[in-house]
Amino acid sequence: MQLPKITLITPSYNQGHYIEQTIQSVLNQNYPNLEYIIVDGGSTDNTVEIIKKYTEHIHWWVSEPDNGQAHAINKGLAQTTGDLVNWINSDDYLEPGALQALTKAWQDKQKGEVFCGYTHCFWDETGDTSHTYRMGMKNNVTSTLHNIEMNQPGTFYRTEIIKELGGVNESLRYVFDNELWMRYLCRYGQKRVVLLKTLIAHFRQHGQSKSIGEGFDAFNQEQQAILQFLTKQTYLPGYLQKYVDRDTTETNYESENWNMEQLNIQRFHAWFANKYMVSLFNEGDKQNSKKSLFMSLKQQQLNWNRKSLGLIKHLLLP
Numbered sequence: 113m114q115l116p117k118i119t120l121i122t123p124s125y126n127q128g129h130y131i132e133q134t135i136q137s138v139l140n141q142n143y144p145n146l147e148y149i150i151v152d153g154g155s156t157d158n159t160v161e162i163i164k165k166y167t168e169h170i171h172w173w174v175s176e177p178d179n180g181q182a183h184a185i186n187k188g189l190a191q192t193t194g195d196l197v198n199w200i201n202s203d204d205y206l207e208p209g210a211l212q213a214l215t216k217a218w219q220d221k222q223k224g225e226v227f228c229g230y231t232h233c234f235w236d237e238t239g240d241t242s243h244t245y246r247m248g249m250k251n252n253v254t255s256t257l258h259n260i261e262m263n264q265p266g267t268f269y270r271t272e273i274i275k276e277l278g279g280v281n282e283s284l285r286y287v288f289d290n291e292l293w294m295r296y297l298c299r300y301g302q303k304r305v306v307l308l309k310t311l312i313a314h315f316r317q318h319g320q321s322k323s324i325g326e327g328f329d330a331f332n333q334e335q336q337a338i339l340q341f342l343t344k345q346t347y348l349p350g351y352l353q354k355y356v357d358r359d360t361t362e363t364n365y366e367s368e369n370w371n372m373e374q375l376n377i378q379r380f381h382a383w384f385a386n387k388y389m390v391s392l393f394n395e396g397d398k399q400n401s402k403k404s405l406f407m408s409l410k411q412q413q414l415n416w417n418r419k420s421l422g423l424i425k426h427l428l429l430p
Contacts, residue, residue, distance in 0.1 A: 115145045116218045118211055119194030119271065123184035124163075124202035125153035130316065132162045137205035139169050146211070147171045147194045151184040159202075182288045186279040189271075196227070198268040203316045207232075213310035214268060225273050225304040226296065229312030231266040236316050246307065253297045254379040260335070264289040265313035273300070278369040287334045291367070294338065301374035337365040345370065346377045348384060351400040355388040382411035390419045393426065402427050 120138050124131055138148055150163055152175035160175050167173070172191045178184050185199050196218065200206060210229070217227050228247035235242060248261025277295050280288040340360040343353055389404035405427060408414040 115143075115215055116195040117145045117147060117193065118143060118214065118268070119147040119149065119192045119197040120206075121185055121188030121192070121197065121199040122148075122150045122202050123153075123181050123188070123199060124150060124155065124159055125181075125184075126155045126157045126159060127202035128155065128158035128162060130203040131159055132165075134200060134202050134205050135162070135166050135170075137208075138200065139166065140208065141206060141211045143211040143215075147192065149173065149188045149191055151178070151188045152176075153178045153180075153184060179282060180285060182280045182282040182284060185288075186282060189275065189279050192271055194271055196268045197271045197274060198265075200265060200313065203236075204265055205314050205316075207311045207313060210310070210312045213308060214312070217306050217308050217310075221306045223304055224306040225270050225300060227268045227306045227308060228263065229266040229308035229310045231263045231313045231315050232311060233315045233317065242317065244311070247293070247305075249302060249305065249307065252376065252379070253301055253374050254376050254383065256297060256302060257294055257375075257380070258383050260290050260293070262287075262290050262293065265315050266308075266311075267293075269296070281365075281367055281369070283364050283366050284334055286331045287338070290335060291338055295367075295370055298375045299371040299373060333361040334363055334365060336360045337363040341365060341367070342370075342372075342375075342380070343384065346372065346375070346380060348381050349400075349403075351392065351397065352381070352384045352388055352404065355391060356384065378407075379411045379413060382407045382413035386413045386415055386420070390423055393423055398427065 122134055148170050150170055150173040152159055152163065154175055154177040163173055178187065188199065189197065196214065213229065214227055218224065230244055230246045232244045233242040245261065245263055247263040247267050248256065248259060250256045250259055273296070277292060281291050284291055337360055340356050343356050348356065385404035386408040389401050389408065392401035392404060401423065405423060414420055
């Protein structure tokens, strides 16, 4: 059986301290049908010097100013001709044998569209393991959306799928990988997501990492903006939408690439009903609090905790 062509894209900017390990981890896979692309944002350190050492093994590379990581990835996608594609950042690296494991999964699951393996997350300064994880999958699309457990380094998409989705969203700086995954789930569902038991990549956390240097607040703000977009597009009841709006910090998020065919809107809304029904009650809106309680129960989205049990006592018991 013919091996799938696998494309790896490395977006890079001033990561000369790490990028050689990234490049070597890709090339040392010794995968015979590999396409490797590097998109550098015009680094001013020794990044370009390192890239030039490996040009005979790189199918396409460029070093020029861009509009950020998402833009760089999309520039790489425009050059991609592989069957499967993922990006590996210039401070991360692949596990030896990762592409062979991916190929076996591809051959076993011919109709697979997304292939999710494990990623080892570690602290660069100490080498200590933070955790080893795989893309989070719940029982249904709505639950997966509401419990995002993102593992981009260990997740490969069929190239045709990622291009149908319009690539990554350049209006986002932090959670464009989450948003791509969410758009995939809403459009295609999760029946063709293949879970691998194999370690695929190593994700490095260090002092210059976006999640460390700039904190998690910006990540959460962008994620909440995506949820707000979805609640408005699906017409969440106004008594719940007001709380979503309160919780959302204004961002530059925008998108025209959503298809919500696989999203159970009633279940999606019930999650927010469960989240805000106590707030509605505490603010004196018992009628809509009761509506939210019944919505949560009907769609099996009720979080059975002390607050929800107390609410049931107040609203339903004589």
